[in-house]
Amino acid sequence: MKILTHIRGTPIRKNRIENLPYHAKLKSLLPDKRKARILCEVLFWKQVHGGRFHQIDFDRQKIIGNYIVDFYVKSLGLAIEIDGWSHDFKQEYDKKRQAELESYGVKVFRxxxxxIKNNMLIVIRDLENFIIEHYGVREADELSGAE
Structure with missing residues (x-):
């Protein structure tokens, strides 16, 4: 078992997912999405880029299957999606999208x-809790040598 980092004393295991589907037709959309500088994405990016969040590497605007996720952590197989007001009207689409991402083994944190605008400290704490819950190594795992 390879350890990526520690969060609040909990070892976090790597969980890289190999061979994720990639639809090249979406690649032409990436430059504009990255340049859009959507406020909440920029605010979140400032908290996590350059290893600022527990030395974990985040990518912006990653193509997975038929979708472009807002942020992706390769070493964990974790997508981070930021939901704006438009998502209030796209619940079925979001469910379908999340189900497809999860079918590849990707976990999704929304x-x-x-x-982001009002509770960044809570967002960061919730992200830490999510990572600990899904990727944290428990004592039982260490004792049994689980992968």
């Missing part, structure tokens, strides 16, 4: 624009 954040609202409101929380």
């Amino acid at each position: 954040i609202s624009n409101h929380d």
